[in-house]
Amino acid sequence: MQSYWKANQQRLAPWLFLAPGIAMFALYVIFPIFQSMSISLYEWDGLGEKSYVGMGNYVELMDDEAFYTSLKNNVIWLVLYMLAIPAGLFVALFLNQTVRGIRIYKSLFFFPFVISQVVVGLVFSWFYDPSFGLLNVALGAIGLDPIAVLADERYVTYGIIAAGLWPQTAYCMILYLTGLNAVDPEQIEAARLDNAKGVKMLWYVILPQLRPATFIAVVVTVIGALRSFDLVSIMTDGGPWGSSRVLAFYMYEQAFSEYGFRMGYGAAIAVVLFLIMMVYITGFLWKMYQDEKGR
């Protein structure tokens, strides 16, 4: 036994080290993905017997007005959330200086990302408050009528996304600040000698060097947009009349809420969301695979 271990330890050791991590991850992450896929083929209230309905839940989804609303909102989230990337770059460029106290400024600008989305949601619902909220105080000051952003179907999703952009911009800013730190100063000097400056310099010299930071920023922003649940739940609970639902929220609502426990239907929505996400995950893994091969 002892000698077997001695002779083979380099082959056995990795599995020994991997075992607990893989076991936990498989139990809580990998298996559940497949379980959800299987549950999505059943009608199930979470307690009683499951009854097999095949593709029934997916067929029902195709005719579900609320599903399309959520899907549409998810697309809006995906598109508008991307604004966090240029916004983050802009803030990063603004802060990439060496004046006194700049480190404190950088930390304070990063603040919104550190606090919970629950707090961000509460702060913004209060900011939008139709009677005394700062937004409407400001609108009133320039002579406009107050807007109840979170109670108006037309604005509600945009209002929530604006709240989400605040921490997300802070996140992208930090990614770009560290990226800017690594930009090669010699190339900048060379470009300056060639009379490059301003936007041209940014586009042709700086941005190509910021590619790794941009990549991570896109990945985390896409995932953040598709995962958007906290803010919707806190700020509107999906309302008014379900108009601010996103897939993540709608799934939760179907699976367990006052509308009853429809685990199968909820799982079907989750599978759709998963498939959308899978497109990006595959892209990310592909990029990582290329990098690994390159080493």
Next chain:
Amino acid sequence: MFPTPIEKTRATTRTLYNVALPVALILWLLPLIAVAVTSVRSGGDITAGNYWGWPTSFNLLENYTAIFENTPFGNYLWNSFRVTIPTVIGAVALSCMTGFALGVYKFRSNLLIFFMFVAGNFVPFQILMVPVRDLTLDMGVYNTATGLVLFHVAFQTGFCTLFMRNFIRALPFELIEAARVEGVSEIRIFWYVVIPLMKPAIAALSVLIFTFIWNDYFWATVLTQGAESQPITAGLYSLNGQWVAAWHLVSAGSIVAALPPVLMFFLMQRHFIAGLTLGAVK
């Protein structure tokens, strides 16, 4: 450096920048500043609609003690710690091992397992929700801190493994080789050679995971209910329903809930940022 360092620009630009910096910061943090000011207002200010003017009185102590009286706020806070701290320890411990295994050894399924961790880390929570809730119920840990900790440890292992593995990859491999030549066993190499070198990574991950878990809201609502087990994020939401329009209390509660990760961030700033930008900057 880009943009041009401000000290090399004209005096007007410099002055402008020095003015713009604090102004931008105040605008950026306006929502938070408003919350901080509101948290010391009196209830009278709130009912009178004095949200934005100067507070008529400063009720710092009253408001901050009021949130702990008559509500289970202290409970929620304690639960957050009971969930967050064991999760940090568990996830970091597991990922030190997985990261070591994937970073040091060459075997055929290495990349496959690594990608499994990475991909799993990005899946939408919703696809895990129903089965994980069932599993938690079956194990009899639904509505307990343990239930949340177990899930969080498992899920965070994905991200932590990605981080640790990349960190270990960047370590000088010769050290491990040298130890092997000396006949040191693999387990002792892990413990005496690699772990001491991983201290910065462990610090960075700990802060990051602390913040992630402290701020988790979704799983708190899925796996727990009620004040005896829910963490502060879920607690704040239900208290918000209870304190209808009592914005001074909601604000004070928000500030207290936000404090631990903010303190963590300021104490461990450098590590925190190192954690967020993993691999983004080589």
